[in-house]
Structure formats: structure tokens, C-alpha cells
Amino acid sequence: MGKYSTISVPVRVRKVLEEAKGEEEWGDFLLGLYMESRRLKSKEAFEKLAKVLTEEELNRILESSEEFKKGFELR
Numbered sequence: 001m002g003k004y005s006t007i008s009v010p011v012r013v014r015k016v017l018e019e020a021k022g023e024e025e026w027g028d029f030l031l032g033l034y035m036e037s038r039r040l041k042s043k044e045a046f047e048k049l050a051k052v053l054t055e056e057e058l059n060r061i062l063e064s065s066e067e068f069k070k071g072f073e074l075r
Contacts, residue, residue: 021029050058
């Protein structure tokens with residue numbers, strides 16, 4: 001992972017995290033927690049948006065997104 005740094009956390013938090021990480025390296029474990037948190041937040045935001053928007057609006061967003069991606073295709 002390269003250089004290391006120390007992060008101060010309460011002892012009880014350290015014990016819980018240490019048990020959850022098992023044999024995994026701290027860096028990999030913490031990055032995994034972060035990535036999972038981002039994924040769940042994105043999913044939650046999408047689900048909230050899907051409840052608010054109509055199917056037509058969602059389809060327009062999808063079409064717009066696909067057009068945007070086409071602009072970045074390699075030629």
C-alpha cells in the first residue's frame with residue numbers, strides 16, 4: 001500500500017473493526033468499507049429519485065446518459 005499513517009479511534013471502535021476485518025489488511029478493509037458505503041448511498045439516492053420521477057422522466061434521463069456516453073466513445 002505504500003506509506004502508512006495512524007488514525008486515532010476510540011478503543012471500543014478499534015475492537016469492533018478489528019473483529020470485522022479478520023485477517024484482511026487495514027488499508028484494504030477500510031477501502032472496502034468506504035466503497036460499500038458509497039455504493040449503498042448511490043443505490044439509496046437512485047431509489048429515492050425513482051420514486052419521485054415518472055417512468056417517462058426516467059427514460060429521458062437514460063437516453064440523455066446514453067447520448068452523453070456516446071460522445072466519449074473512442075473512434
